[in-house]
Amino acid sequence: MKHLFIISFLISSIWSQENYERSDDPKDSSFPGGYVSISYEFDLKRKEKGYQISFGVALPGIGESGNGPFVFPGVAFGKRRLQNNQSYTYTDFQVVGMVGGFWGGGGYGSAKINGKEIKRSKRFLGWLVGGYVSETSENFELGTQSAFSGLHLGFALPLVGGHFQP
Numbered sequence: 001m002k003h004l005f006i007i008s009f010l011i012s013s014i015w016s017q018e019n020y021e022r023s024d025d026p027k028d029s030s031f032p033g034g035y036v037s038i039s040y041e042f043d044l045k046r047k048e049k050g051y052q053i054s055f056g057v058a059l060p061g062i063g064e065s066g067n068g069p070f071v072f073p074g075v076a077f078g079k080r081r082l083q084n085n086q087s088y089t090y091t092d093f094q095v096v097g098m099v100g101g102f103w104g105g106g107g108y109g110s111a112k113i114n115g116k117e118i119k120r121s122k123r124f125l126g127w128l129v130g131g132y133v134s135e136t137s138e139n140f141e142l143g144t145q146s147a148f149s150g151l152h153l154g155f156a157l158p159l160v161g162g163h164f165q166p
Helices: 002-016
Strands: 034-043 048-057 070-081 087-099 102-113 116-127 130-139 144-159
Touching: 034 070, 048 087, 070 102, 087 116
Parallel strands: none
Antiparallel strands: 034 048, 034 144, 048 070, 070 087, 087 102, 102 116, 116 130, 130 144
16 A cells, blocks of 8 residues: 555656646656656576566756656565565665666665565666666565576656657
8 A cells, every 4th residue: 555655646746747738749848758667577596586667757957858868766666476485575766777778777675574674775787678687685683685686577668758758
């Protein structure tokens, strides 16, 4: 429920910035543009897999409008299933950079495993629909650290705006 509230808040904030007078030219939009994506991630070595949904909004002060490069601060919500069939959910704040179909970035967030919150960080890079992701999770109470290193397959729906026009 908490995730649904955050998603609803982000989407309503994005659309509330839009002017009521619309033009056919996306350059006239007050919304800078962004993306919504869904992806599947899997680690073949450790037999872990999961999915995530992420949202990002273009920073208009970086790159040339319509040409890039583009920087998207955003948020990701996901679920991961471990090799022992245990699963957990996570929320990450992330920054994605994109130029010419290549993307990369990093994020920091938290996950809930067995009711305990753990901190996590991630780095990723790729081209179009495929890429590589490396994540580290730390449980300070137990003094343990785990890593996920795998492939990323995803689809991003561009949200065309005044700055981001793919």
